[in-house]
Amino acid sequence: MNIAIVSTGSDYDDPVGDKILHSPYIWILNHETFQYDVLRNPLALESEMQNNFNFIMLMIRNKISSVLVKKCEPDLKMLLTIHGIHVVESTAGEVGEVVDRIRSISLGDTHIIPVNEIISENETQNTLQDQHLNKFNHAV
Known part of the structure; x- marks a missing residue:
């Protein structure tokens, strides 16, 4: 499986996008090889309903x-x-930076994304952390 990172640009030093539908680029990262493709997000020009559907299909x-x-x-x-x-x-x-953090925490065949290492230090996401731990515990 791959990871999508929404971004304001196509360069490695561009920031992560504020919102999916307003971000002009989508990085598709293979979390095993760390190869990536950068796609333009053509969906931002469409109506919200059509945009949501097309974005889901692109992710699938x-x-x-x-x-x-x-x-x-x-x-x-x-x-x-x-x-x-x-x-x-x-x-x-x-x-x-996000790609490097993901790469640094990859463990063998199991790739884990600890939310507390990806989100900003000022934010807390206890619910997501619990979901992450539950998903990891069920996988082991």
């Missing part, structure tokens, strides 16, 4: 397991969750 086609963003639109978050795609909000920093 690219086998995305998690989407990293500062703040996800509530309707889109619900749709992603329904389709089994985990949304990690409060992701902060440059895309390159």
Whole structure:
């Protein structure tokens, strides 16, 4: 499975996007090889309803397991969750920093994204941390 990181630009030093639908780029990161593709987000030009549907389909086609963003639109978050795609909000920093953090915490064949290491230090996401730990415990 892959990880999607929404971004304001296509460079490694561009910041993570504030919202999915307003971010012009989507980084598709293979969390095993750390190879990535940067896609333009053509969905920002469409109506919100069509945009949500097309974004979900793009995530499914690219086998995305998690989407990293500062703040996800509530309707889109619900749709992603329904389709089994985990949304990690409060992701902060440059895309390159986020990729490096993910790479540094990869453990063998198990790739874990500790939310507290991806989100900004000022934010807390206890619910997401609990979900992450429950998912990890069930996998082991």
